[in-house]
Amino acid sequence: MSSTIATDSVPTKPDEAEGWHSGLGWLLNPRLALGLLIIAVMGIGSFVLPIFCPIDPSIQATYLKNMPPSWEHLLGTNALGQDIFWFLVFAIRNSLMLGILVGVGVTIIATAIGLSAGYVGGNYERVVMLVVDTFITIPLLPILIILGGIIRGNNSFLMVGVIITFFGWAFGARTIRSMALTLREREFINMARFSGASTFDILRREIFPYVTAYILVAFINTVLFAINTEATLAVIGLSKVEVPTLGSIIFWALNYNALFNGNYVWIVAPIIATVTLFLGLFLSSTGFNAAFANKRGVL
Numbered sequence: 001m002s003s004t005i006a007t008d009s010v011p012t013k014p015d016e017a018e019g020w021h022s023g024l025g026w027l028l029n030p031r032l033a034l035g036l037l038i039i040a041v042m043g044i045g046s047f048v049l050p051i052f053c054p055i056d057p058s059i060q061a062t063y064l065k066n067m068p069p070s071w072e073h074l075l076g077t078n079a080l081g082q083d084i085f086w087f088l089v090f091a092i093r094n095s096l097m098l099g100i101l102v103g104v105g106v107t108i109i110a111t112a113i114g115l116s117a118g119y120v121g122g123n124y125e126r127v128v129m130l131v132v133d134t135f136i137t138i139p140l141l142p143i144l145i146i147l148g149g150i151i152r153g154n155n156s157f158l159m160v161g162v163i164i165t166f167f168g169w170a171f172g173a174r175t176i177r178s179m180a181l182t183l184r185e186r187e188f189i190n191m192a193r194f195s196g197a198s199t200f201d202i203l204r205r206e207i208f209p210y211v212t213a214y215i216l217v218a219f220i221n222t223v224l225f226a227i228n229t230e231a232t233l234a235v236i237g238l239s240k241v242e243v244p245t246l247g248s249i250i251f252w253a254l255n256y257n258a259l260f261n262g263n264y265v266w267i268v269a270p271i272i273a274t275v276t277l278f279l280g281l282f283l284s285s286t287g288f289n290a291a292f293a294n295k296r297g298v299l
Contacts, residue, residue, distance in 0.1 A: 029294075032287025038280030042273070046093035050086075057086035058244055066263055078266045079256040088269055090244040092277065095227045098161050098245070102226035103219045105165040110172030111215060115203045117173070118180025129177070135170035143167060144233055157240040160233065164226050172218050179211050213292040217285050224281040231274065246274045 055062055061081040069076045075084035117128040144163060183189060184207075192202050227246065233239040234247025237255075241248040253267035 029287055029291055031283050032291055035280050035283025035285075035287050038276060039284060042092055042277055042280065043096055046089055046096060049089045050093060053086050053089070055086075057082055057090050058242060066261070069265060075265050075269055076263070078252065078258070078263060079261065080252065084249075084266055084269060087244050087249055088273060091246050091249050091270065092273060094157070094244055095230065095246045095277075096223075098157070098230055099223035099227040101158075102161045102164050102168065103222040105161075106169045106172060106222045107215055107219045109165070109169040110218070111176055111208075111211070113169070114173040114176025115180050115207060115211070116199075118177040119184045119199065119203055119207060121184070125177075129174070132170045132173050132177075135167060136174065138167060140164070140167045141229065141232070144229065145236075145238060157243045157245075160230055160239055161226065164229055168222065168225065172222075175214065175218075176211055179214065180207055183207050183210060213288075217289050217292075220281055220285040220288070224278060224285070227277070227281075246270055246277070250274075 059082070063073065063077045063081050063083060065077060065079050065081050067073055067077040073083050073085065075088065078084055078087075113128060113132070117125045117132075144160070147163060189202065189206055192206050197205075230239055230245060231247030231250070234241055234245055235251050235254070237251055239245070239247060241251050249270040250267060253263075253270070256266075258264070258266040
């Protein structure tokens with residue numbers, strides 16, 4: 001997992017953190033607007049349209065096989081007798097849900113560990129950073145492939161998200177810790193400490209506002225990373241392919257030779273949806289990054 005905000009983006013004056021939240025006009029830029037529009041359309045659509053779905057799209061042999069697109073089946077049906085359009089809608093929804101859950105989990109863990117290590121320091125910081133550096137050196141994808149191969153067919157969809165969260169928080173924690181390090185000796189931090197504020201209050205009220213920009217962008221990047229990782233596992237058959245996701249729909253299309261059988265929509269539609277969703281997340285991430293940098297006068 002990576003992020004596009006560097007640690008030197010921490011503001012130098014106490015009042016700058018408050019200035020970030022004054023008004024929303026500075027957030028508006030074409031890149032961010034387009035990214036949020038794409039996410040909003042795909043996100044809202046994937047959560048609202050399932051209400052009108054007549055049947056569970058993952059059930060096989062529901063319709064005639066390999067039917068062409070029509071008003072009844074907007075994208076046709078596949079070789080399993082499933083409606084491609086409804087399967088794709090559920091796939092986008094499930095992939096987004098997984099990405100958001102992983103993003104929330106990773107963000108909470110990374111923020112809590114990074115802020116506390118950076119502010120408290122001492123032996124606590126050394127032990128925490130030893131653990132963080134250990135997790136950073138562990139390659140996530142090979143671990144997931146090995147675990148997926150061992151428990152193939154028995155792993156749940158949410159278990160994939162838990163594993164991604166478990167191994168995906170370390171880089172963000174290290175970055176947030178370095179940002180906290182630059183703040184803990186500032187005058188306003190010392191003033192809060194001498195006034196009797198607890199460690200938790202200082203972290204929450206004095207330091208946390210400075211890292212919100214990084215956290216927001218890192219959250220979006222984590223969502224993208226989680227969706228991409230699950231899709232990669234699903235395409236090679238190591239995720240819960242019975243659950244509609246952007247990766248599982250491509251897995252079934254490849255498994256049943258959709259291209260060779262002339263059912264191009266079955267594989268082209270999820271690829272277009274995946275690229276569009278990734279584009280929306282990427283534009284939102286870089287758009288927020290540019291907006292925060294512009295607010296601070298960096299751009």
